[in-house]
Amino acid sequence: MSTVLEEERSLLEELEKIEYAVTKRIKRNASIYKPTTLSKDHNILEDGKKPLAQTLLQQHEIKKLIDKYQTQSSTLLTFLQNDKDEISQLKEENADSFKVFEKLYKETTANHQKTLLLGISKSEEDIYDMFSCNVEKDEANESQPLKKKQRKNRKRLLSAYTADLKLSKIFTEKESFGKFLDLQELYRAWLSLPRTISFDSNKVPTYLNYLDSITQFDDENLNKKTGDYIYYLNGLLSYLKNFWIKIQPLSIPERSITAIESNFESEKEKRIGSTATDGSIYCSICEKSFAKQTVFDSHLTGKKHKKNAQNNTKFEIMKLEYIIKELLNLLSKQLENTKNEAQRFKLLTTREKQLELKNISNISDYEYDYDDQDGTDPTESKNQDSNSDETIYNPLKLPLGPDGKPIPFWLWKLKGLDSEFNCEVCGNLKYKGKLIFSKHFKEPKHELGLKMLGIEDNFDAFKDISKIDDVLKLLEVMKTKKREQLLFNDMATEVEDDEGNVMTEKVYQQLKKQGLL
Structure with a gap:
């Protein structure tokens, strides 16, 4: 053949x-x-x-x-x-x-x-x-x-061709499969960057402080001319690029990165020159000021400027900082989740932290699943197992987590799920946990209940009020204040007639209509 x-x-x-x-x-x-x-x-x-x-x-x-x-x-x-x-x-x-x-x-x-x-x-x-x-x-x-x-x-779950793929090589435990950013190493690198004035040993910025200021590159205390700063920026950029790619492998995420880089190149002349209050233009590459825009434009095409642009690290730093800012805008949700997680973990006690770290499941466990190609019904076998061998022991009736198992008792207490709150406005619905109860005041069901009680707008004024009597009392108070305000507005304006008699505008208009003036 x-x-x-x-x-x-x-x-x-x-x-x-x-x-x-x-x-x-x-x-x-x-x-x-x-x-x-x-x-x-x-x-x-x-x-x-x-x-x-x-x-x-x-x-x-x-x-x-x-x-x-x-x-x-x-x-x-x-x-x-x-x-x-x-x-x-x-x-x-x-x-x-x-x-x-x-x-x-x-x-x-x-x-x-x-x-x-x-x-x-x-x-x-x-x-x-x-x-x-x-x-x-x-x-x-x-x-x-x-x-x-x-x-x-x-x-x-994987095929023989892709058997080398491992979740532990793609994500770290702290990234939680793309939900959070793992910037602990970069935080330590940021702390060790050379500065004009070193941090006070009692006032070292926390990881949460670093996350809040991660895009603030205008810190004058930082010595940006050192190789350490460029190395830090390259490390941060490399991590953000890899993270952006690995959370959406089928969406061709490289296009977004290329678009950001090309956008910087297309507008680099605007970023190099900054206009001062007196109208002069400052070239950050050559560190010189020019009186007019035309002089600055001709300077950009000169040999001296091009040579400085090739050898100057300031332009490279500007580019790295710009791309990092844009990538963090794309990853704003993950960055916000990371801040919330850092704040939550900070509030835990030492024992709660140890319990949480102990309960973290092995990442590789998610690589396994039930093979439904061998002639058996996996759903049926799972149901049989759950009825016989997989009976979940849950005497406290704790809510189930994402893994189908009851959440830990300490987490149940921490989130206040042991407390129950009743809302008469929603039809005597019961909410477990203060956080869920607080959130429900902005939900359509609660607002519909307020409308049925005669409230058309200004729902925020009735926030945290769950009893119908309290709502009606506040509504009556607001109506009384509104009437008093209207009456005050009518009485506040005074006018004079032709003879110099002073009266309110309302009385003046009534007398004028009757022809008494």
Whole structure:
């Protein structure tokens, strides 16, 4: 058989396998890919509500499969452009069809025998299938012991081709699968930067202070001319770029980074020159002032300025600071979550911190799931296990966490979920926890209850009031004050008639209408 044509056929088969593998993953977990436009979203995929960690892992796996697909497509295109000689040779040989058939038959038989000798099985050929990375020893290597019924179908989710992917290599424990930024190392590097006046040993900025001021690069105390500062900026930029890419591997996040860099280059002349109050323009690269814009424009094209721009680190620092600010704008949600988490962790006692760190589950546990391709119903087996062996012991009736288990008792107490609050305005609904109770005052249900009591606007004035009697009393007080204010406004303006008699404007208008003036 023609070597080139066989390679083309093999490549086409491999491309089909990759397409099918990607389709199977998206069909199994619809959260992996969401169309950007509603017209492309037909809502025909099942949403199994898989954990976020598992979704991100499969997104990274699909990204790797797409890279492989592009590589093999390029190889196939090269073969297709150079297979004319092979095709013409086959056409000449077709004159004697039986000889060609016998030749191809022998080659096919030889290839089959070679495959049998190598011991390549069907399961090993399908290296792109889910769960194909598993071997018999996988169950013994799992971090936590599982019940026998669970071990039957619970396997590592990845394919044999992407078996080297590990969640622990993609995310750290503190990043919580892209929810938080892990900037502890960069915080320590920021503390050690050279400064004109060092920090007081009793007033060293905390991690939370660093997060609040991470984009404030105008600190005059910092010595920016040192290599340490540029090294710190490069480290921070590298982390933010990698984080932005790994939280959305299928959205081509590199485009956003390229757009930010090109935007800086297109406006770099505006950033180099700053206009002073007297109208002069200061060049930050050459550290010189120019009286007019025309003089400054001609200076930008000069050899001296270009030479300084190439050798000056100030321009490089400006670029790094700009890109970091823009990336942190894109990651504003994650930065805010990190601040809140740092604040929450700071308020915990030492024992609570130890308990929380102890209860952190192993990241690699999320790489395992139930294989639904072996002829059994995973949902049914899970339900059977939960009814028999997986009965959750929850005598205090604590709320369930994201892992389906009751949250720790100390966390339940910390969030105030042991306290119950009643709201008569919402129809005697009960809310557990002060935070949830406080948030509900801005919800549509509570505002609807206020409208039914005759309140049309200014809902904020009735915040934290949950009893109907208190609401009605406050409403009456507000109406009385409003009437008094209107009366005061009417009585406040005084006018004079032609004879010099002083009276309120209201009395004046009434007398004028009656023709008494």
